[in-house]
Amino acid sequence: MPDAESTDFRTLMIAANSGDREAYGRLLHMLTAVIRRVVSNDRYLIGSDAVEDVVQDVLLSVHAVRATYDPDRPFMPWLLAIVRRRTIDAGRRRLRRGMRELPLDEDAVTFPASEANTYREELSHTEELRVAINRLPRGQREAIELLKLRQMSLREAAAATGSTVGALKVATHRAMTSLRAMLKKT
């Protein structure tokens, strides 16, 4: 790190801490490149896809503890200590997540029965399904549209329709039974 750049950071930081927003904006933009470079060196620890998240964590942390910067001391050790800590935090988060989650390969076969293996099967009865849904009573149709097509939660759907969660569950169950019966006939 060139001394001139470090001096610039220090000058801008002092100005920023005294309330100069323009200087602070410039400082953060300049720091982002430095932080990204340092964090990228540890991408094996945090994962390549998390580099930008850690850069943003560091920026937030710099902002949160900017009062701890002593103008009489060099800037870079102060910054790098924060970068190191936030990188380690991200590495730990990744490790914990890795211990909780088990990556699974996509299975070509789901169940032994051949009827159950609809892997990559194209939907071929969309028109019949649309017609069948339209033939449902209004309450059941609304339940299917909100819960199955728009993927709303039961609570959201209940709020949207003014109904209760229990009533929506019953309406969905009845709608699915009716749809199965209608599609079997076709």
Place this chain on the structure above:
Amino acid sequence: MKTNELIEILTDDATPARPLRAPWRRTALWFAVSGGYAAALIAIMSHDTTWFTRISLSRFWLEQATALTTGVAAAAAALLSVIPGRSSRWQIAPAIPLALWLAILALGCLRDWDARGAAGLVVGTDWPCTMAMLLGAFVPVAAMMVMVRRGAPLMPSATAAFAGLAGAALSSVVACVSRPAPHATTMTVVVWHLSTLLVLVFTTVLFGRHLLEWPLHPRLTAMLAKSSGSVNGRRQ
């Protein structure tokens, strides 16, 4: 949220930030508050007024001096640990007076054993001493936690441990000076004081580290939430 958008939000939120005072000044402030509290407790809890006669007991006062130094060194270590970019060599500073304190206590045990044989190593019960320590540590630990929360939680567990040690060492002085126990063996002091000290340090680490978070102002949190719906899940 894109990084440039985050920078805009942070820039908008930038108000003048008054730099923290130098760690040694903050240590002095902590000692003034905690020392005043300790002195008040000693004055309230002392059952006799003969404590000053123990001035002649050089070992007793040496023990208190090393405990006090341990407390101050741990307080300085806690306050330095929340300043980014400081050398980590200061972390061993509390270990020196702590080792000296333990050595003096060990020497006391040896003297008791030499003078009274096995009876000199008997461990008596000393619950009042533990209660005095818990009471004596309350304000110093609380004051230290308030002070370190203004800094950067670079290593929350170590900071909390230093804070616990600072309060516990100071409270040990409160317990020893306010509750003279001339008949107690040094082993009793070792077991009860050090056990209470360990409990205090462990409890402070257990609860204190959760209090040490990167201090985002609620106004900024609200601005971030408004901008992206959530502080988490940022992407450029």
